[in-house]
Amino acid sequence: MTNPHRSAARIQVATTLRRLREDRGLLRERAAAVLVCTTTKIGNIETAAxxxxxxxxxxxxxxxxxxxxxxxxxxxxxxxxxxxRPKSKLGGQISPWLRRILDVEAIATEVVYSSFELVPAVLQTE
Structure with a gap:
């Protein structure tokens, strides 16, 4: 089950922390000892849970x-x-799946479109 509060920023922090730990050749047990917590907590942090x-x-x-x-x-x-996170203007909270999309969209720097057609369908005319 996915956590509804996982934002794009949290996922990016989590994956970077895991990469840094693995690059140093450290185990979760070492990180857990530094934070005085369980290895499960380190795993939850690294998966953005x-x-x-x-x-x-x-x-x-x-x-x-x-x-x-x-x-x-x-x-x-x-x-x-x-x-x-602010509530939507409509009064209810934004649903978790839409929040993730909005978070990713907010930090996006470019949009890439690829097509197998010579001329993409959007540009074709009669």
Whole structure:
């Protein structure tokens, strides 16, 4: 079951933390020892099933010896992931599946379109 509060920023923080840990050759047990938690919590953080607090993120970045650019980027993304989401103007909360789409759309930098046709259908005329 997916967590309805997984935002694109949280997913990006999670995957980057996992990559950093694996690049350093560290096991989840080592990260759990630093945070004084269980390996399950580290797994939940790395799959974006749960969020990570700023203080915990800083400890993990120290452990993984992340460079300054990565550290600054992840801390910014994490604060974005942890901020409260506004309700929609219609009064109800935005459904979780639509929230994920809106989050990904908000951080997108380009749109790529590919087609197997010589002239895409949208550009064809009679």
């Amino acid at each position: 749960s969020g990570v607090k700023q203080a915990e993120l800083e400890k993990l970045l120290d452990l993984y010896e992340a460079d300054d650019a990565t550290r600054e980027d992840l801390l910014g993304l994490n604060s974005e992931a942890n901020r409260r």
